Amino acid sequence: MTKPSSAIETLIDMMARLPGLGPRSARRAVLYLVRKRGQLLGPLAAAMAEVAQTARECVSCGNITTGELCPICTDPRRQNGMLCVVEDVGDLWAMERTGAFVGRYHVLGGTLSALDDVGPEELGLPRLERRITDENVTEVILALNTTMDGLTTAHYVADLLEGRVRITSLAQGVPVGGELDYLDDGTIGAALKARRDL
Amino acid sequence: MTKPSSAIETLIDMMARLPGLGPRSARRAVLYLVRKRGQLLGPLAAAMAEVAQTARECVSCGNITTGELCPICTDPRRQNGMLCVVEDVGDLWAMERTGAFVGRYHVLGGTLSALDDVGPEELGLPRLERRITDENVTEVILALNTTMDGLTTAHYVADLLEGRVRITSLAQGVPVGGELDYLDDGTIGAALKARRDL
Ligand SMILES: [Zn+2]
Ligand SMILES: [Zn+2]
Numbered sequence: 308m309t310k311p312s313s314a315i316e317t318l319i320d321m322m323a324r325l326p327g328l329g330p331r332s333a334r335r336a337v338l339y340l341v342r343k344r345g346q347l348l349g350p351l352a353a354a355m356a357e358v359a360q361t362a363r364e365c366v367s368c369g370n371i372t373t374g375e376l377c378p379i380c381t382d383p384r385r386q387n388g389m390l391c392v393v394e395d396v397g398d399l400w401a402m403e404r405t406g407a408f409v410g411r412y413h414v415l416g417g418t419l420s421a422l423d424d425v426g427p428e429e430l431g432l433p434r435l436e437r438r439i440t441d442e443n444v445t446e447v448i449l450a451l452n453t454t455m456d457g458l459t460t461a462h463y464v465a466d467l468l469e470g471r472v473r474i475t476s477l478a479q480g481v482p483v484g485g486e487l488d489y490l491d492d493g494t495i496g497a498a499l500k501a502r503r504d505l
Numbered sequence: 506m507t508k509p510s511s512a513i514e515t516l517i518d519m520m521a522r523l524p525g526l527g528p529r530s531a532r533r534a535v536l537y538l539v540r541k542r543g544q545l546l547g548p549l550a551a552a553m554a555e556v557a558q559t560a561r562e563c564v565s566c567g568n569i570t571t572g573e574l575c576p577i578c579t580d581p582r583r584q585n586g587m588l589c590v591v592e593d594v595g596d597l598w599a600m601e602r603t604g605a606f607v608g609r610y611h612v613l614g615g616t617l618s619a620l621d622d623v624g625p626e627e628l629g630l631p632r633l634e635r636r637i638t639d640e641n642v643t644e645v646i647l648a649l650n651t652t653m654d655g656l657t658t659a660h661y662v663a664d665l666l667e668g669r670v671r672i673t674s675l676a677q678g679v680p681v682g683g684e685l686d687y688l689d690d691g692t693i694g695a696a697l698k699a700r701r702d703l
Contacts, residue, residue, distance in 0.1 A: 314559060314571055318552045324545065325534045332525040335686075338595050339524050340553070341560045341569050347522065348560075352553035354516045355538070359547040361512060362539045371539050373512055397536050488533075 315341070367438070369414030369431060371396050379403075379411055386410045390438065391448045392464060394418055394457065397488040402450060407496040410448075413438065418456035419463055430460070432467060439472055448502060449476040452486050475502040513539070565636070567612030567629060569594050577601075577609055584608045588636065589646045590662060592616055592655065596685040600648060605694040608646075611636065616654035617661050628658070630665060637670055646700060647674040650684050673700040 315337065323333035340348040364370070365377035372378065379385060389410030393399050399412050415430040417423075427433070438444060447468055451457040465474050478501030487495065513535065521531035538546040562568070563575035570576065577583060587608030591597050597610050613628040615621075625631070636642060645666055649655035663672050676699030685693065 314552065314555045315569060318549075318556050321545065321549045321552055326537050327530040327533060328525065334598060335525060335595065336523045337556075338569070338593075338598075341556065341594075344557045344560055347519065348553055349557040351516075351519045352550050352557050354512065354519055355546055355550035355553060357512050358516050358535075358539065359542045359550050362542055362546075371513060371536070395536075396539075397533065400532060400536075 364414075368412045369396070369416055370399055370412060384409075388443055388445045389448070390435075390442075390444050390446070391450050392435070393450050393487070394452055394460075398450065398452070401488045401490065401492075401495060402499075405492045405496040405499065407499045408448075410446075411442075413447075415451075415460070418451065418454075418460040420456050420459075427463070427467075432464065435464075436467070439468065444472055446473040446475060448499070449474065450487065450499075451476075453482070454486070478502050562612075566610045567594070567614055568597055568610060582607075586641055586643045587646070588633075588640075588642050588644070589648050590633070591648050591685070592650055592658075596648065596650070599686045599688070599690075599693060600697075603690045603694040603697065605697045606646075608644075609640075611645075613649075613658070616649065616652075616658040618654050618657075625661070625665075630662065633662075634665070637666065642670055644671040644673060646697070647672065648685065648697075649674075651680070652684070676700050 318340075319330070319333050319337045322328055322336055323330045325333075328336065340351070358373075361373040362371055363373070363375075365372045365380055366375055367380045368377060370377040370379060374381075386409045390413050391402060391408055391410055392413045392415060393402065394415055394417065396414055399414055402408050402412070413431070413435050415432075417425050417430060419425055419427070419430065439447070447464070449461045449464060451461045461476060468474055477495075477498040482490075516538075517528070517531050517535045520526055520534055521528045523531075526534065538549070556571075559571040560569055561571070561573075563570045563578055564573055565578045566575060568575040568577060572579075584607045588611050589600060589606055589608055590611045590613060591600065592613055592615065594612055597612055600606050600610070611629070611633050613630075615623050615628060617623055617625070617628065633645075637645070645662070647659045647662060649659045659674060666672055675693075675696040680688075
């Protein structure tokens with residue numbers, strides 16, 4: 308067996324590390340890219356290089372962005388005083404796709420977990436408390452996944468902020484054990500509209 | 506709804522065009538890449554740029570390579586006089602993974618098809634005929650997919666080369682309607698060993 312050109316093999320190995328792709332689908336994707344190397348592979352390489360150089364976390368909300376503050380934090384049309392707390396950026400994107408939320412976000416970047424040794428500081432909860440004062444927040448919507456760790460985290464945040472802001476969570480409608488990023492936009496939108504006080 | 510940063514959105518749109526990825530898996534892949542932007546996204550961008558700039562078709566066999574001739578055509582350990590004819594580079598890679606074939610390849614880049622208006626010239630069949638003379642080929646193994654177009658093409662090539670070389674095809678063992686790239690290595694290897702004269 309003769310090895311393929313090392314540059315192509317390296318590319319296949321890297322692509323196989325992406326979620327949802329294995330060695331076989333990575334080979335198919337690379338073959339497709341090589342066939343469309345003018346149209347797609349070159350532009351894709353450039354887009355990746357640009358994102359690799361410019362992508363960073365929004366210093367305010369934790370969203371992925373290319374500036375210091377993300378487009379949501381700087382958008383003057385977004386409603387002030389309302390923060391939606393999510394586990395990760397994928398969940399923020401899922402909320403945004405519904406178009407149902409007009410406030411701003413706070414991305415925890417995970418959940419409280421005794422097992423993984425993640426504490427309030429790692430989740431930026433002191434930063435959340437500062438935002439509530441600085442941005443005159445009156446409502447915090449907890450849009451965490453309904454997993455055990457998500458529920459634990461929701462209770463912790465609710466206790467932490469009790470008496471300082473209105474605290475709500477997404478309504479029943481999010482299936483127990485379900486992850487936000489896998490839900491259809493309608494379900495998320497309906498759950499947001501029917502959100503209840505904790 | 507506030508649009509995500511355009512560089513990230515562009516990247517998601519491009520990734521969604523890869524086979525096996527849709528919008529949802531493209532978002533997950535990009536999110537994963539952004540999280541690993543130092544470790545994976547930067548190197549992946551560089552690997553893609555290199556392949557985009559250097560990848561080309563081997564002038565002899567049609568394999569994808571980074572030089573004028575591919576590593577298989579230039580490998581002195583490969584057996585002379587034996588050519589394996591495949592539809593595309595994915596099939597060549599599938600054959601190579603079995604480690605069962607020691608000769609060289611000829612990639613047609615498709616099949617004869619009345620519908621798509623693909624003729625012998627488009628498939629490089631005159632080039633195949635020249636190779637048979639120039640490289641003193643004594644056996645041509647037809648390893649085409651067992652689809653209607655693949656079978657039509659195999660018959661055409663067999664007629665074209667009749668009396669000039671031994672012409673064999675992969676043995677029964679390749680399921681009818683099956684595509685080489687989806688088979689396990691053992692099946693392909695066994696079919697190659699039990700190849701029969703046409
Ligand atoms: Zn932000
Ligand atoms: Zn070659």
